[in-house]
Amino acid sequence: MKGKGMFHEGYVYGETKVLTDVNQLDFETTGKTEISRGWKDLFNIPMSDEKESKIDDTQALPRLQKDENVEGR
Numbered sequence: 651m652k653g654k655g656m657f658h659e660g661y662v663y664g665e666t667k668v669l670t671d672v673n674q675l676d677f678e679t680t681g682k683t684e685i686s687r688g689w690k691d692l693f694n695i696p697m698s699d700e701k702e703s704k705i706d707d708t709q710a711l712p713r714l715q716k717d718e719n720v721e722g723r
Contacts, residue, residue: 659688681711
C-alpha cells in the first residue's frame with residue numbers, strides 16, 4: 651500500500667474560526683468538519699485512533715450565530 655495514497659483523492663475538510671470577546675479579551679476557537687476522508691480511507695484507521703498533527707487536532711463547533719451571547723461554564 652506504500653505510495654498509493656499520493657494518487658488517491660485528497661483529504662477534504664471545512665474549517666471554521668470563531669472570535670469570542672470575553673471582557674474585552676479576544677479568544678479564537680477553530681473547529682473542523684470532515685467532508686471527505688480521501689486518501690485516509692486507504693489506511694483503514696478508525697477516526698478515534700488517528701494521531702495527527704496539531705492542525706488536525708480540532709473538533710466540530712456547535713451551531714453559532716453572529717453576535718450571539720455565550721455563557722461560560
